[in-house]
Amino acid sequence: MAFDIESLRALLCERLCEDIEVERRPDGELMLRTHFTFPDGDSFPFHLAEAPAGGFRLSDDGHTLMHISYEHDIDSFLTGKRWILLEQVIGENQICYDGGVFYIDTSAERLPESIFNFGQALTRIYDLTFLSRTNVGSTFYDDLATTLESLVGESKIYRDYIPDVPNAEAYSVDYRIEGKNNIPLFVYGILNRDKAHLATIKLAHFHRHNLEFESIIVFRDLAEIQGLDIARLSDVGGEMISSLDSKTYLSRKLEKRVA
Structure with missing residues (x-):
């Protein structure tokens, strides 16, 4: 089967662009809408702002840990083995953590890559909740x-x-x-x-x-x-x-x- 690479590339670009939307909230903040969701169907909140050193900052604005706290003891994520695993996720995905907020600073050129990297990182962080349901x-x-x-x-x-x-x-x-x-x-x-x-x-x-x-x-x-x-x-x-x-x-x- 022969693929038309250019047509395939154009289709992927078109569909992926449709899947990511930029919205301005009433308070003026920019939000990204993606297909990354929590198990209950709520979307990951990607806040978009200017980074202190220039470029963009993608942030969850503390929503990930808040979402986890609805059904789990959030203190257990910040101590012991779960904290070690959490630090591992942070390091492997090159994101930052500060006072309950996860974020990543990126340039305009690398923003698309950073969006997917950030979504993957938040997914792995939420998956730590399943440790309480397995033999760990x-x-x-x-x-x-x-x-x-x-x-x-x-x-x-x-x-x-x-x-x-x-x-x-x-x-x-x-x-x-x-x-x-x-x-x-x-x-x-x-x-x-x-x-x-x-x-x-x-x-x-x-x-x-x-x-x-x-x-x-x-x-x-x-x-x-x-x-x-x-x-x-x-x-x-x-x-x-x-x-x-x-x-x-x-x-x-x-x-x-x-x-």
Whole structure:
């Protein structure tokens, strides 16, 4: 099949030009309309302004993180593993981040290329939200730590605490929190069945050696861990939280036990 390269080039230019529109808002700002959209159908807001050093600045005006915040905890994007991945996206796409705003400065000649690069970058940034729906253990534990710190304060939390029991190094506690009446609160994050088994063994060891403590077990997703795994863990553990989405419930449990 023979292609008419010039006709194809003209067709692509015509259609691509139709797909990108420049609009002036009532406040005088320029906006670009493209086919880049969020999963709910809302368009990416591309603000167009003069860059401080000349040329153009493409900016999302903070809308990307605001859009993500509708259904997700935005603080989790600015700490831990997600922040590392976010920095990677920023670096690979050569965009900038400042106070919640993503932007890219470009010349007039490179504006078309920058529009597509910026759209690709914002798409990758939004895709980080899917980490909370997949088996990414590193983010679960970061999210758990952030949640605990927000509820009780960082100064009351000891991570990877070594309790006073025989062979203590093998029985570390994910988080020890100062409890009421000098009774410590142990918090375990349960990512999967393996962690459920390990937490069961550790808690049973504490009971055998008459260690005084209370415990809260926080699951990434309780529905994924069923049957005997839950039964054994409930025998030795205390309160159980089905997922980090139950933040209000976790807060009430902590309030009753934290000094």
